[in-house]
Amino acid sequence: MTQDIITGSGxxxxxxxxxxxxxxxxxxxxxxxxxxFISLVGPSGxxxxxxxxxxxxxxxxxxxxLEIDGREIDRPRADVGMMFQTPVLxxxxxxxxxxxxxxxxLRLNKxxxxxxxxxxxxxxxxxxxxxxxxxxxxxxxxxxxGLARLLAHDPKVLMMDEPxxxxxxxxxxxxxxxxxxxxxxxxxxxxxxxxxxxxxxxxSDRVFVMTxxxxxxxxxxxxxxPRPRTPEIMRExxxxxxxxxxxxxxxxxx
Amino acid sequence: MTDTAPIHAPPSDRxxxxxxxxxxxxxxxxxxxxxxxxxxxxxxxxxxxxxxAIATHGGFVHKLIIPTPLATLExxxxxxxxxxxxxxxxxxxxxxxxxxxIGMAAGAFFGILVAMFAPVRATLYPYLVALQAPPxxxxxxxxxxxxxxxxxxxxxISVVMCFFPMFLNTLTGLSAVDPNAIKLMRSLTAxxxxxxxHLLLPNAAPIMMAGVKLCWTLAVLGVIVGxxxxxxxxxxxxxxxxxxxxxxxxxxxxxxLLSVFTLIVYQVIEWLEGRVIFWNSx
Numbered sequence: 001m002t003q004d005i006i007t008g009s010g011x012x013x014x015x016x017x018x019x020x021x022x023x024x025x026x027x028x029x030x031x032x033x034x035x036x037f038i039s040l041v042g043p044s045g046x047x048x049x050x051x052x053x054x055x056x057x058x059x060x061x062x063x064x065x066l067e068i069d070g071r072e073i074d075r076p077r078a079d080v081g082m083m084f085q086t087p088v089l090x091x092x093x094x095x096x097x098x099x100x101x102x103x104x105x106l107r108l109n110k111x112x113x114x115x116x117x118x119x120x121x122x123x124x125x126x127x128x129x130x131x132x133x134x135x136x137x138x139x140x141x142x143x144x145x146g147l148a149r150l151l152a153h154d155p156k157v158l159m160m161d162e163p164x165x166x167x168x169x170x171x172x173x174x175x176x177x178x179x180x181x182x183x184x185x186x187x188x189x190x191x192x193x194x195x196x197x198x199x200x201x202x203x204s205d206r207v208f209v210m211t212x213x214x215x216x217x218x219x220x221x222x223x224x225x226p227r228p229r230t231p232e233i234m235r236e237x238x239x240x241x242x243x244x245x246x247x248x249x250x251x252x253x254x
Numbered sequence: 255m256t257d258t259a260p261i262h263a264p265p266s267d268r269x270x271x272x273x274x275x276x277x278x279x280x281x282x283x284x285x286x287x288x289x290x291x292x293x294x295x296x297x298x299x300x301x302x303x304x305x306x307a308i309a310t311h312g313g314f315v316h317k318l319i320i321p322t323p324l325a326t327l328e329x330x331x332x333x334x335x336x337x338x339x340x341x342x343x344x345x346x347x348x349x350x351x352x353x354x355x356i357g358m359a360a361g362a363f364f365g366i367l368v369a370m371f372a373p374v375r376a377t378l379y380p381y382l383v384a385l386q387a388p389p390x391x392x393x394x395x396x397x398x399x400x401x402x403x404x405x406x407x408x409x410x411i412s413v414v415m416c417f418f419p420m421f422l423n424t425l426t427g428l429s430a431v432d433p434n435a436i437k438l439m440r441s442l443t444a445x446x447x448x449x450x451x452h453l454l455l456p457n458a459a460p461i462m463m464a465g466v467k468l469c470w471t472l473a474v475l476g477v478i479v480g481x482x483x484x485x486x487x488x489x490x491x492x493x494x495x496x497x498x499x500x501x502x503x504x505x506x507x508x509x510x511l512l513s514v515f516t517l518i519v520y521q522v523i524e525w526l527e528g529r530v531i532f533w534n535s536x
Contacts, residue, residue: 057441058440077443082437086432090452090453091533092531101452105442106442106443128259132259136536153442
C-alpha cells in the first residue's frame, strides 16, 4: 500500500493556439499508491480531464515526467482501463459482446473471458440482460455495462472521466455506491475525475483539488473517513468539514 | 438463449384486466390506422389510373402522346412475346448488375482507402471531390467511343454513376464516429485493423447502406442513358427504337417494366438494410 504505482513530476501541457500558448496543465507533481482511490476535482478548464488523458497515454504531455510502474507513459497500456462520460457501447453488439470487447481486442483466453463476463454482469446487477442490445437499456444500465467492460481485462489502474456525470442525481448516487462496493472487493488503483465535491469525498482516499487558468494542482486533501462507507457517512460532521475545506480551496465560498 | 430479463415491469394484479383491455384497444386502433393508410394509397393509385383512362379513351389527349391503358396492356403482351424481347432484357440486366457491383465495390474501396490512410487522403481527396461535381452523364458519348456499342460502355457509365455516392457515403460513414469510442479503442491498445473492423465499419454501415440505395437507382439510370446514346441491344435501345417507330404503347410498357424492376430491387435492398443495421430500430 505504501509503494507509489503512479508518479508525476513537473507535468505540464501546453497547446499552441492562434493567440499564443495556452497552458492547460501547469507543473503538476504527485504520487499515487497502489490500490488508492483518487479523485481529481475542479471546475471546467482546470485540466483534470487533460491530466487523465495524459495518464491514459491518449495525449502527450509537453513537459515533465510521468510514470506507471516505473515506466514512462507515452502510449495507452492494456493494464490501464478507461471509462468516459458516455458509456460508448457498440449498438450492434449485445451487452455480453460489449463486455467481451476488451478480451477480443487483447486476444485473451476465450473460456476465461466467457466466465469472467458472466461474473462481471452478475456483479453490476445485469445478469439476465446479456443477450439484450444497448438500445434496449436505460442510461444507468448502460453505464453499468461500461463498468463491467472496464473490468473485463482486469486492468491494474482504472481511469474514470466523469463516468456518472451524464446520469440523473439518483442514478448517480446508486452507481457511486455500486462502484465503492466493487472497489472494496477488488482494491484497484482508481483515478476518478469529477466536478462534484460530495461525490469525490464520498468515494476517495485522497482528493486532488485543481484550479483553472492555468490548470494547477492546488492541494491534496486526505479523506480520513472510515471504510467501508455507506451513504450514512454524508450525515457526519467530518464529511461536511472535508467538503467545506475543498470548496474553500476552490474558492467557491467567499 | 434464456438469458433475457424483462425490460418493463409487469402490471400490478389489481389493474391487470383493465390494462389487458387497454392493450387490445390500442392494437385494434393501430391495425385500423394501418389499413386506412393502405386504402388511401391504393385509392390514389386507382384515381390516377382512372384519370389516365378518361383522358385517353375520352380523346382529351392524343393517343400518340399518351397511349390508353388498354393499348399499353396490349403492347405488353405483344412486346414480351416477341423473339427480340428476352435477349434485350438479358443484356440490360447484365449491364446493370456489373455496373452496380463494380461501381459500388470501387466506391467503397476508395472510400475506405481515403478514410483510413492520411497520405492517400492528401493525394486523392481534392481530385475525387472535384470530379464529383460535374454531371457524369456527359461522359456517355465518350465512353461509347472508347468502349464500343456493346455492354462494356454501358457498364462503364454505370460504374462512374455509382462510384461517387458510394465513395462519399463510405468516407462520411467512416469519419462520423464518436470520439470517445475512438479513445476507448486506443485505450485498449487496439490496432488500426481492429478499430476498423470492430468500430469504424459497423458504425459506417447505416450511411453506407444509404449509399447502396443511391447506387442502385443510378446504376439503372447510367445503363439506360448509355443505351440511348449508342447501343445495339438492351431495354434502353428498345425504348429508343420503339419511340422512333412511334410505338408509344410499347415505350410505355418498357418504361413501366423498368420502373417496377428498379423498385422491386430497391425494396429488396431496403429489406436487407433492415437486416444488416438491425440496431437502428432498437
